[in-house]
Amino acid sequence: MAKQLQEPGMTVSLVDSLQKKLDYDELMNCMRCGFCLPACPTFRETGLEAESPRGRIALMKAVVDGVMQPDDAFETQMDHCLGCRACEPACPAGVKYGQLIEQTRDAVEDHTVRHRWWVKSARKLAFEGLFPHPKRMRLLGGALKMYQKSGLQTLTRSTGIMNMFPDHMKNMEKILPETSSAGVVKEIGVRHPAKGKRIATVGLFRGCIMDIMFTKTNVNTVRLLTEAGFEVIIPDEQTCCGALHAHSGEADGAQKLAMTNIRVFREAGVEWIVSNAGGCGALLCEYDHLLHHDPQWKEDAAWFASHAVDVSRLIVEHGRLPKFEVKASESARITYQDSCHMRNVMKSSDAPRRLMRSVDGAQFVEMVESDRCCGSAGIYNLTQPDMANQILDHKMENAKNTSAGYMITSNPGCLLQMKLGINKSGMDKDMQAVHLVDFLYENMTPGEKG
Numbered sequence: 491m492a493k494q495l496q497e498p499g500m501t502v503s504l505v506d507s508l509q510k511k512l513d514y515d516e517l518m519n520c521m522r523c524g525f526c527l528p529a530c531p532t533f534r535e536t537g538l539e540a541e542s543p544r545g546r547i548a549l550m551k552a553v554v555d556g557v558m559q560p561d562d563a564f565e566t567q568m569d570h571c572l573g574c575r576a577c578e579p580a581c582p583a584g585v586k587y588g589q590l591i592e593q594t595r596d597a598v599e600d601h602t603v604r605h606r607w608w609v610k611s612a613r614k615l616a617f618e619g620l621f622p623h624p625k626r627m628r629l630l631g632g633a634l635k636m637y638q639k640s641g642l643q644t645l646t647r648s649t650g651i652m653n654m655f656p657d658h659m660k661n662m663e664k665i666l667p668e669t670s671s672a673g674v675v676k677e678i679g680v681r682h683p684a685k686g687k688r689i690a691t692v693g694l695f696r697g698c699i700m701d702i703m704f705t706k707t708n709v710n711t712v713r714l715l716t717e718a719g720f721e722v723i724i725p726d727e728q729t730c731c732g733a734l735h736a737h738s739g740e741a742d743g744a745q746k747l748a749m750t751n752i753r754v755f756r757e758a759g760v761e762w763i764v765s766n767a768g769g770c771g772a773l774l775c776e777y778d779h780l781l782h783h784d785p786q787w788k789e790d791a792a793w794f795a796s797h798a799v800d801v802s803r804l805i806v807e808h809g810r811l812p813k814f815e816v817k818a819s820e821s822a823r824i825t826y827q828d829s830c831h832m833r834n835v836m837k838s839s840d841a842p843r844r845l846m847r848s849v850d851g852a853q854f855v856e857m858v859e860s861d862r863c864c865g866s867a868g869i870y871n872l873t874q875p876d877m878a879n880q881i882l883d884h885k886m887e888n889a890k891n892t893s894a895g896y897m898i899t900s901n902p903g904c905l906l907q908m909k910l911g912i913n914k915s916g917m918d919k920d921m922q923a924v925h926l927v928d929f930l931y932e933n934m935t936p937g938e939k940g
Contacts, residue, residue, distance in 0.1 A: 661913070
């Protein structure tokens with residue numbers, strides 16, 4: 491008999507938690523029409539009903555209604571979901587599936603007994619001891635930088651130590667970007683005036699992993715925004731967005747982080763909160779849902795969510811478009827991989843393409859199924875490597891068919907996943923993965939580049 495996800499002696503069962511946390515009206519909104527099936531990456535890979543949004547919603551409802559008991563198989567199906575939310579735009583009933591899967595994972599996490607002691611310790615370290623603390627994240631960045639620069643990385647690879655680790659971890663180590671112990675504020679400061687007439691004052695959401703692994707991208711984001719007419723403030727007291735917490739069943743942690751960020755950006759007096767990471771931006775846009783039960787934070791959370799925007803959309807819809815031009819000797823063929831959360835939650839799929847098409851000398855080629863998940867999905871490629879690699883292999887077939895020299899994306903997780911795909915596919919000499927902001931800044935005309 492399958493093991494139920496309940497600790498011995500618990501007075502509150504998983505069924506009780508699901509009944510309390512799941513939005514039953516949202517469950518009932520699902521009409522079981524099946525429009526979500528072709529949009530779902532895991533259903534496309536397996537063809538199994540339980541691996542689809544419709545199937546997972548049916549399982550949730552069956553548990554809440556008392557038709558079935560949640561067991562290991564139930565948790566497995568919830569874990570297999572990438573959380574890409576491609577099903578939401580496809581749903582004619584507008585079912586908010588992303589909220590349902592996060593509510594379910596939150597309930598399961600309170601009761602699961604499957605985590606081994608070291609997994610529980612690692613989760614506690616990451617979600618409580620690391621991500622919420624920018625200074626500790628910068629220390630991590632410094633440690634990784636020392637590993638990369640001191641010769642330890644070369645020694646580790648040459649001695650075969652990495653062979654002791656699973657393949658997916660070895661592969662990720664290969665494409666680890668050069669990290670930083672500084673972060674964007676230490677690099678360039680907190681406040682940056684607009685070039686020319688100021689359009690608005692905006693706050694840059696720097697992210698946690700983004701700020702140590704992609705500090706240069708954060709710096710280039712500021713430069714791009716000031717050139718487009720925005721004064722930029724980078725509140726130094728901001729913290730992690732909470733997306734990884736929310737996706738991993740740590741809703742309480744995500745709510746605490748949201749409260750900190752709302753307070754900090756409110757006090758900064760900014761008109762927009764700008765993100766350059768689709769995964770972060772999607773949760774920022776949903777702080778209102780995250781805190782909708784809290785009367786003290788409900789109003790401020792709604793303000794924050796309505797003013798969170800992706801950098802590309804802000805520039806296209808409200809800024810002065812800088813001039814971009816690829817040198818004639820470096821004519822570029824470029825393609826784009828959508829960030830799922832940016833496309834499906836932030837509704838910002840058009841703005842990046844408009845910016846790429848504005849680059850003189852660059853030929854934009856639309857990749858087949860660019861809107862399909864690449865398999866990164868936060869830490870999904872680490873927790874579910876088999877499915878993630880299966881999805882990535884199909885993605886790289888489409889990428890190769892573009893014959894593009896640049897694979898551009900707008901999210902750090904997608905960027906690392908595409909770097910991994912390029913490396914695994916042996917396409918290193920023909921294609922490089924680049925963040926949209928970095929590509930634009932590097933091709934900003936010399937007269938405008940700060």
